[in-house]
Amino acid sequence: xxxxxxxxxxxxxxxxxxxxxxxxxxxxxxxxxxxxxxxxxxxxxxxxxxxxxxxxxxxxxxxxxxxxxxxxxxxxxxxxxxxxxxxxxxxxxxxxxxxxxxxxxxxxxxxxxxxxxxxxxxxxxxxxxxxxxxxxxxxxxxxxxxxxxxxxxxxxxxxxxxxxxxxxxxxxxxxxxxxxxxxxxxxxxxxxxxxxxxxxxxxxxxxxxxxxxxxxxxxxxxxxxxxxxxxxxxxxxxxx
Amino acid sequence: xxxxxxxxxxxxxxxxxxxxxxxxxxxxxxxxxxxxxxxxxxxxxxxxxxxxxxxxxxxxxxxxxxxxxxxxxxxxxxxxxxxxxxxxxxxxxxxxxxxxxxxxxxxxxxxxxxxxxxxxxxxxxxxxxxxxxxxxxxxxxxxxxxxxxxxxxxxxxxxxxxxxxxxxxxxxxxxxxxxxxxxxxxxxxxxxxxxxxxxxxxxxxxxxxxxxxxxxxxxxxxxxxxxxxxxxxxxxxxxxxxxxxxxxxxxxxxxxxxxxxxxxxxxxxxxxxxxxxxxxxxxxxxxxxxxxxxxxxxxxxxxxxxxxxxxxxxxxxxxxxxxxxxxxxxxxxxxxxxxxxxxxxxxxxxxxxxxxxxxxxxxxxxxxxxxxxxxxxxxxxxxxxxxxxxxxxxxxxxxxxxxxxxxxxxxxxxxxxxxxxxxxxxxxxxxxxxxxxxxxxxxxxxxxxxxxxxxxxxxxx
Numbered sequence: 001x002x003x004x005x006x007x008x009x010x011x012x013x014x015x016x017x018x019x020x021x022x023x024x025x026x027x028x029x030x031x032x033x034x035x036x037x038x039x040x041x042x043x044x045x046x047x048x049x050x051x052x053x054x055x056x057x058x059x060x061x062x063x064x065x066x067x068x069x070x071x072x073x074x075x076x077x078x079x080x081x082x083x084x085x086x087x088x089x090x091x092x093x094x095x096x097x098x099x100x101x102x103x104x105x106x107x108x109x110x111x112x113x114x115x116x117x118x119x120x121x122x123x124x125x126x127x128x129x130x131x132x133x134x135x136x137x138x139x140x141x142x143x144x145x146x147x148x149x150x151x152x153x154x155x156x157x158x159x160x161x162x163x164x165x166x167x168x169x170x171x172x173x174x175x176x177x178x179x180x181x182x183x184x185x186x187x188x189x190x191x192x193x194x195x196x197x198x199x200x201x202x203x204x205x206x207x208x209x210x211x212x213x214x215x216x217x218x219x220x221x222x223x224x225x226x227x228x229x230x231x232x233x234x235x236x237x238x239x240x
Numbered sequence: 241x242x243x244x245x246x247x248x249x250x251x252x253x254x255x256x257x258x259x260x261x262x263x264x265x266x267x268x269x270x271x272x273x274x275x276x277x278x279x280x281x282x283x284x285x286x287x288x289x290x291x292x293x294x295x296x297x298x299x300x301x302x303x304x305x306x307x308x309x310x311x312x313x314x315x316x317x318x319x320x321x322x323x324x325x326x327x328x329x330x331x332x333x334x335x336x337x338x339x340x341x342x343x344x345x346x347x348x349x350x351x352x353x354x355x356x357x358x359x360x361x362x363x364x365x366x367x368x369x370x371x372x373x374x375x376x377x378x379x380x381x382x383x384x385x386x387x388x389x390x391x392x393x394x395x396x397x398x399x400x401x402x403x404x405x406x407x408x409x410x411x412x413x414x415x416x417x418x419x420x421x422x423x424x425x426x427x428x429x430x431x432x433x434x435x436x437x438x439x440x441x442x443x444x445x446x447x448x449x450x451x452x453x454x455x456x457x458x459x460x461x462x463x464x465x466x467x468x469x470x471x472x473x474x475x476x477x478x479x480x481x482x483x484x485x486x487x488x489x490x491x492x493x494x495x496x497x498x499x500x501x502x503x504x505x506x507x508x509x510x511x512x513x514x515x516x517x518x519x520x521x522x523x524x525x526x527x528x529x530x531x532x533x534x535x536x537x538x539x540x541x542x543x544x545x546x547x548x549x550x551x552x553x554x555x556x557x558x559x560x561x562x563x564x565x566x567x568x569x570x571x572x573x574x575x576x577x578x579x580x581x582x583x584x585x586x587x588x589x590x591x592x593x594x595x596x597x598x599x600x601x602x603x604x605x606x607x608x609x610x611x612x613x614x615x616x617x618x619x620x621x622x623x624x625x626x627x628x629x630x631x632x633x634x635x636x637x638x639x640x641x642x643x644x645x646x647x648x649x650x651x652x653x654x655x656x657x658x659x660x661x662x663x664x665x666x667x668x669x670x671x672x673x674x675x676x677x678x679x680x681x682x683x684x685x686x687x688x689x690x691x692x693x694x695x696x697x698x699x700x701x
Binding site: 163168171203235236239 | 261262263264265266267268269270271272273311312313352374379405409410
């Protein structure tokens with residue numbers, strides 16, 4: 001039994017070792033393609049416009065069909081609940097203090113009703129994606145697309161922030177120097193690590209690169225789902 | 241076995257981490273001038289404080305200051321802001337050097353580059369010891385001792401400026417280049433109105449007369465090697481008893497003049513082709529001014545343009561790769577800039593706007609053509625791509641009267657960082673420089689003459 005177990009463990013270890021060896025060889029000899037983050041183009045699928053109805057001369061009052069085939073659910077109005085008795089301003093009051101207290105209670109009641117309505121709205125399922133005819137933009141239902149836009153916006157903010165600090169001396173403008181720096185960010189946007197992946201070979205250019213990163217830290221806090229990647233794998237900044 | 245497992249696990253995790261790299265291109269940097277401190281040069285000799293050596297030191301300083309300010313890399317820190325008496329501390333930093341200067345005192349005032357220099361004059365021999373430091377890194381950028389005579393003072397100064405530019409940019413500086421231009425005497429009296437060809441330092445110093453015909457000499461051009469100058473002079477032909485615009489070549493080393501083309505009519509507008517064996521020029525021997533390719537000895541000639549319809553084809557400018565020619569022509573009505581292949585085929589009009597476009601000049605990288613254009617009642621310098629796109633106006637100066645000045649005859653510096661041109665903004669035509677982006681305009685001649693048709697030399701050092 002013991003020998004059999006040891007034999008199985010050995011086979012398992014060798015098997016795992018081979019798998020990791022394959023991963024290692026693949027990583028070294030067939031590195032993955034780099035991911036270039038560029039601004040996404042949001043494409044909204046919209047329906048073609050309806051054919052404009054030909055209005056009969058005899059029926060001038062005929063109306064064209066509505067463009068929106070399925071109306072979007074309207075939010076409920078923030079009307080005060082009937083259960084709440086609003087103070088009647090015409091009612092005769094003898095005690096001014098009592099009157100003020102009643103007003104305060106009424107305002108609290110209105111706030112409570114507003115809060116309940118908002119809570120109900122949040123609980124309700126969102127209406128299905130509308131097919132919109134004509135030149136109107138659909139709300140869109142692809143979460144990944146919206147996330148992509150959010151990420152793009154974030155990366156664009158990073159680029160803008162760092163670029164605003166990115167200054168080199170006039171005499172280096174025609175030098176065609178390039179540098180690549182890996183940075184790690186924490187959840188507050190602070191640069192926790194910066195490391196040259198490729199130096200320009202020019203000390204002053206490299207110093208200006210580091211100045212640009214230091215000068216722009218803290219960067220905007222990363223979106224929730226990017227925090228893990230940015231704090232472990234980081235971002236590679238290409239200068240220029 | 242366990243270690244192998246851990247090793248492989250570590251490596252595979254590392255490889256996995258490499259997978260998800262995100263790349264952001266930051267884009268081109270903003271640029272700014274570096275703050276430089278250029279304290280007065282120390283005198284190392286033992287002569288009294290008065291004398292020629294003082295003048296030599298001041299002149300050295302003046303030339304270097306002008307070079308470094310024109311190159312547009314630096315903003316100079318005013319001496320009032322210095323925290324150290326530069327006359328009392330040495331050229332090298334403390335504590336390594338006894339009585340050395342203190343980097344911290346220069347850092348405090350934001351100095352990026354510090355030039356520490358001293359000179360000596362001994363019996364006509366001049367030496368300049370100079371060190372340039374990058375203050376933020378306390379690093380020596382360059383340090384040299386230059387030796388010459390007091391007569392070569394300007395050359396020593398320009399050589400230092402070139403060396404500094406080379407140390408910073410790894411590219412050659414243009415401070416030892418020269419310009420050639422036609423100078424007209426305006427003063428009444430003997431020689432009034434005559435135009436002669438002069439060679440000057442790039443900064444307008446050391447004018448040296450090339451032509452001596454005491455008539456009209458104009459349209460000079462440098463050979464590609466910088467050892468010859470072609471120019472046109474209205475020479476008197478004794479047989480025909482007329483003056484004709486003949487083409488001459490002046491050999492700088494020997495000082496000899498050669499008459500290379502004296503065909504009837506115009507022999508002008510020369511441009512040396514790469515290798516200097518052939519010259520492009522305008523000749524009107526057959527009636528119309530056309531562009532010809534001529535051997536440098538003037539014997540063989542081949543027409544590259546043929547009219548048409550009594551049109552003029554003038555001012556040929558060869559592209560740096562020797563494959564294209566830009567020229568001006570009025571073949572379609574108003575004078576415009578055209579390009580054609582080196583064999584005269586593939587003519588293409590590249591300017592469409594303006595009343596009169598002329599004097600095309602290729603940038604050293606062959607990507608931009610500068611030219612003079614008249615849009616209202618005056619000429620200005622413009623630049624455009626070689627296909628005529630990206631048209632930009634570079635000059636818009638006015639005369640003291642408020643009227644627009646004429647800015648003409650652009651010529652590029654060999655490093656492509658400056659354009660030389662003539663302008664009548666002060667009354668008479670003087671020579672000016674400007675950066676290709678239209679900034680950093682400055683006057684380089686200040687005299688009573690008219691300077692016309694300037695051409696910048698190739699590198700001469």
